[in-house]
Amino acid sequence: MLSIAFACPAARAQTDENGFFTEYLVAAAYAGPGCNPNQLVTADFLCDGDSNENNIIPEEGFILMPPVLEAEDCEGGTQPALFGTFHLSTLVDLDGNLPIVVQMTEGDLLNFETQAPGADNAMGYAWVYVENVTDSPLDLRMGVASDDSIQVKVNRIEVFSLGVCRGWGGVGTTQNDFPVTLQPGGNLLQFKVWDGGGGWGMRARFVDPGGCGNVRSGEGQIEVGVEPLELWQSPAERSLESDGEAPGEVTVNVSVTINADGAYNLEENYDRAWTASDINPEPTANEAGRLYWEGITAATVSYTLTRSGAWTISNFSGTATIDDNEITVGGTSGLSSGLEGYVGEILVTPAYTMSGGVQGCNITVDQMDGPWINDADEVTDEWIIPEEGLIFGIDYEGESQISGIGIMSPEAEALFVDAPGDPFSESILVRATSADGFYDFERADIFGTNVEQVMCAAFFYAVNDSNEPIQVGIGFGSDDAGTVRVNGRPVITTPRCAGHPGFTDKGTAQLDPGKNLISVYTFENGGGYNMCIRFEDESFEPLPIPTTIDPTGYEPGPDAHPEPEPEGGGDGEFEIINSPFIRQVLMTPAYTLATWNGCNIPIDVMATEWISDVDGEIADETIIPEDGLIFTPDYGGLAPEISGLTNLGGAAAMERFWTDPDPFTAESILAPASSPNGVYDLQGGNIFQANVELCMCVAYTYVINDSDVGRCIQLGIGSDDSISVKVNGRPAGAFQ
Known part of the structure; x- marks a missing residue:
């Protein structure tokens, strides 16, 4: 009797007394980016050339093949999965495919690890059919709990998505609720749940929006089951x-x-x-x-x-x-479009141990942007010309912060090390490929084992096939810390100690005509070790820039790739831009903080005066910013929180922002800066050109309301570190 019950589940599963679903159709597990997929939440892991999220009618025994490797193979233009494979813990069939199974809950909890024991960095699907037995659309609320992130679709339309690293909470609890409309007849609910580590599961139920309690199957409104229904068709x-x-x-x-x-x-x-x-x-x-x-x-x-x-x-x-x-x-x-928006191949160094007790979680920005690939002769981070099979040395006792070859699998050592077994051997650059721009350095064909307390570098060339430099956005993510350099210069540097976050780190870079060297340095503490990188347009969507690992035609060094020209100032000519992103601003110089550091400024202090001058003519509320405006804050007086100008990175930056080279006598100049996607790297070549610290600056822009009445809008912001926003001189928001 017991075996029959598992093999032939009831056609209609009853919810429990609290309304929680007790039976699901499940497909797990797919390899995932960790506990929080960020923008990757919309990726279609089902896309195998036949099935996808837009056409699947899930049922017990339905066979899912491995996800496709090319975007154009995904029907309907759906974004293919960015991690492109089943998880190693997945219980696939003899053909390597994944059958959909019926799974009962454990109490009110759906435990995905039943299908993929011990899986970490994974994603799973769950489905439920719900029949609305009334004759009208049924407006309800759904409550969910999850470990970790979750996306919910009803009839193939997203109704809820939350990227979060959390546990699923106690029995009978929900962590989020949101409105759901069930159309008359059959409705398909789809859940996608991501896991970083530890537990992995979810619970879900419907709740009456009028406060009349939980909605249970079989009580006159809904019938819940796992057998396919004829689904409602949108008019x-x-x-x-x-x-x-x-x-x-x-x-x-x-x-x-x-x-x-x-x-x-x-x-x-x-x-x-x-x-x-x-x-x-x-x-x-x-x-x-x-x-x-x-x-x-x-x-x-x-x-x-x-x-x-x-x-x-x-x-x-x-x-x-x-x-x-x-x-x-x-x-x-x-x-x-059929164009690829990911980096499909890279050249990887061996895994290296780091000097001085540096770890992937405690490394500083200066260390990350310091010397790594250096042989004390011809090869440096800026002058290397990477190519497959390149053999090069590391000056382990010199400028390089590398202390030796890290532990890798024997097979990996044979690929990456000229003299396997010698911790001070010369290194070999090895080609690695990806169908989606995500690189797991611990996979079998790279380092082949769980490496810890190491770093590595990855290289590829980005091709600008025009005759002029172009500005592009870069999306990046790493586990743990990571930095991206373009032609030897850092454009993104992110200290972190966390699982893979997706393409959350944003930067902009100049690509010179021809080939540009992109260097990615990833630093590992423990656990997963991976990174992803792509070029992005102003909407943070993938931008198909051609990439290659062929160095032919690439020339290194500052003569071939001079420091990007700072934007000129003083002509006062700006265009009105209709864009969801703030793409042009006027910047003050960087000012040294008198008391606080960038991480601990109280919100009430951020709301006070910062740039008021000694005459009282310039103040936060009365300034009229314009390109080339010259002013001098009353340091320590009417501008009490700043003590003076912060040293910038070079003559070009000082010329843009200071009236003369002496920081004690120079006045401030407002200078323009632009970004295609609203992300401003204040330390980059187009702004301060230096790793400035313990300082602040102000950026100004004008927003035009072309209606006859006031408008209420929402502003999305992010910063490293604290940030305050003022609208017409009045505080509008601040975050420490």
Whole structure:
């Protein structure tokens, strides 16, 4: 009887007395980025060339093949999984595929480790079918708890997503709740849950939004089960037909079919880089990235979009309001350009031990940006010309902060070390590949073991095939600390002691015409050891910059790659930019903090005066910033929290921000800075050109409200370290 119960689960699973689901369809585990996937939450791990998140009808015994390796193999333009494989702990079948199974909860908890014992850095799927047995849309709230991050979709539309590293809480508890609408008939719920380490699971239930308690299966509103149902079909469906190839011109014909008895409203949203034309019927509003129709009756709405340039995935979303019900437009929601937005191959050094007790968790910014690859002769971090099989030495007792070869598997030593067994051997650069830009240094074909207290460098070349320098964004993540250099100069440096965060570290860099050397240094303490890197556009989406490990044509050094020219100032010419990102600012110099450091400034202190001058003509509330404005704060007086100018990195930076080279007599100059994605590296070559510390600065920009009334907006900010925002001189927010 017991074996029959497990082999033939009930067609309809009852929720428990607290409303928690007690039975799920489960597919686990996929290799994942750790406890918090960040932007990778939307990645489609199911995409195997046949199935994906947009078409799967999960049922017991359904076979999932390993995820695809190429973006264009993902139907519907869905973003493929960025970690591209089953987890090593996954219980796959004899063909290496993953069957979907029915799994009962342990109490109210779905434990994914039942399917992948001991899995860390993993992701799993769970599904439940819910039938709304009423005749109308049913508005409920869903409560969830998870260990760690979780994404929830209803009928293939995301309704909740949270990136967090946490435990699942006590029995019967939920940690988040959110609104959910169940359409009449069959509805498919999909859960994706990520794990960094330790426990891995979730619980979920529906709650009455009016406070009338938990909603249980079989009590007149819902029936919960694991057998497929005929799913509700949206009365609004989108289809796409594209023509052309990126980076050339691409044209997309978009059609939205609507099944409505009377008039309805429709809103369509798409990437702002597209230009809309041939819109039928005429829209009520036509804005960048948005079309809106009000009170129309057309059975089909169509429009054409065109764009040129490099891009990877373009997303579409929309809502139709029919009979006062707001319905998400179904159908195709993404389009792939076919261009790759990831770095597919790199050259890797051996794992090295670090001098002076330095570890992946306690390393400083100065150490990270210091000398590593140095043979005291021809090879340095700036002058190396990496190529596959390059043999080079390390000056273990000289400038390099490396003390010897780290522990690797015997197979890895044979690849990476010229004299295996010799901790002071010469090193060999080895090629490593990735289908998604994520590199796990502990995998079998790299270091082949759980390495600890080491660092390594990875190299590749980025190709700018234009005749002028270009500015690009960089997305980066590492476990643990990591730094990225472009042509030998640091552009991202992130001390951290944590699991892999996804592409959360942002920077901008100049790519000179031709080949540019990208060097990635990753520092490990213990546990996982990995990194990912990609180029990004102003919307933080992957930017398909060509990359290679072939050094042909690359020239190292400052003559071939001079320091990026700082932006000029003084002409006062700025364009008005319509962008969700603040792409131009006016910067003050860096000022030395009189009392506080950048991490401990109280919020009330951040709200006080910072740049007031001795005459009282310039103050935080009354300043009128303009390019080239010269002023002198009243250090220690009306500007009590700063004591003077902070030394900058070179003559070019001082010339931009100071009226003369003497910090004791120089006045301050406001100078412009720009960023394609709103991320400003204040220590970089376009601003202060130095690793400034224990200081502060102010950045100004003007925001234009072109309506006749005041508007309330939300501003997203991030900083290293403390930050304060003032609007028209008045404090609007501050974070320590």
